[in-house]
Amino acid sequence: MIKKFPPIILASKSPRRQELLQLMGIDFTVVLKDVDESYPSNLSPSEIAVYISEKKVSAFDQVINDEIVITADTIVSLDGKILGKPENEDHAFEILSDLSGKRHEVITAVSLLKNHQIKSFFEVSEVFFKPINSEQIRYYISNYHPMDKAGAYGIQEWIGLVAVDKIIGSHSNIMGLPTQRLYQELCKLVD
Template identity: 40%
Template sequence: MKPADHKFYLASKSPRRRELLRQIGVEFELLMLREASPRGPDVTEAVLPGEKPEDYVVRVTREKAEVASKVMLMRRLTPRPVLTADTTVVVDGRILGKPANEDEAMDMLRALSGRTHQVLTAATLQRDEQSWHFLQVSEVRLATLSEKTMRAYCASGEPYDKAGGYGIQGMAATFIEHIAGSYTGIMGLPLHETAQLLQQAGIPVL
């Protein structure tokens, strides 16, 4: 067991990121940011005009880390490093976020069907005034999907909390013809790069 001063906060609601961090045996606590309130979300994830996908995903993680560090101080929590991450799916330069409904999910799946797309995952670790970050890019090719298959997948409920409208670790694994890059990065947190990030900040992994 690692000493308490090697813990960090994970500012993410993603159960997949928690699962991946537990897989490598690091200790963390959750620090949840607001997504909806009378004052609005703590961090908006709107794409800026003309913003490139790789710049977008890095910017969002940095903003989340800055806000989460301030929230930690406001809540008078034990001071610790804060880890944030964000994943986006890109096809033909178009950023695909999380679909809000079946129509959006179907639109995304049609755009990805029979195509190769990119999955970009960025992470930032902030400790006091220091921060470290990375951007990891993977490529994924989906098989050609029938309308029936896509409708059935949407009916499962799986697409709606996932960038691009699918999750490689779920039923959509049957759609994947080829990947190049990081499987855990496509899930939402590339473990090789994350371990290096933690070690840069003095948090031991092994």
């Protein structure tokens, strides 16, 4: 039997996160808040993701009854260096050139708010890129416009289909929401 959840608010404009929740069969409404996503410089990549996710969920001070608020933050890390969203096409080219032929980590932190209690967790997925050449990188950038994606790529797009050699961990985590873990944590909240 599928679990019935109380009203859920997804605080994310990410179409991928919205699509994943829909695919999970979860009803939700999207409510956005402006949140400063800066973070202390001494944090590890996973600590950064949790810090920002908790900042996002803390913006919801008026939650009614047993509503559940879901926020998330995804970080791409190459050798400990954070690869954020590209500033422009040249920056996207630089990021994807750095990822070519290498292994990197995608960390997504999720925060859940219910009855003034915050529960946060994160998942780490390893992604191994095959070498990709300049022409392939330019093709991807011009056809898929990855400016809104950490690490300058979407795993569900062309580059994920042709350049990703192997994944260790959750595929949906790389898309921005570790759905298996999220479902477990939501079930715990309502049991």
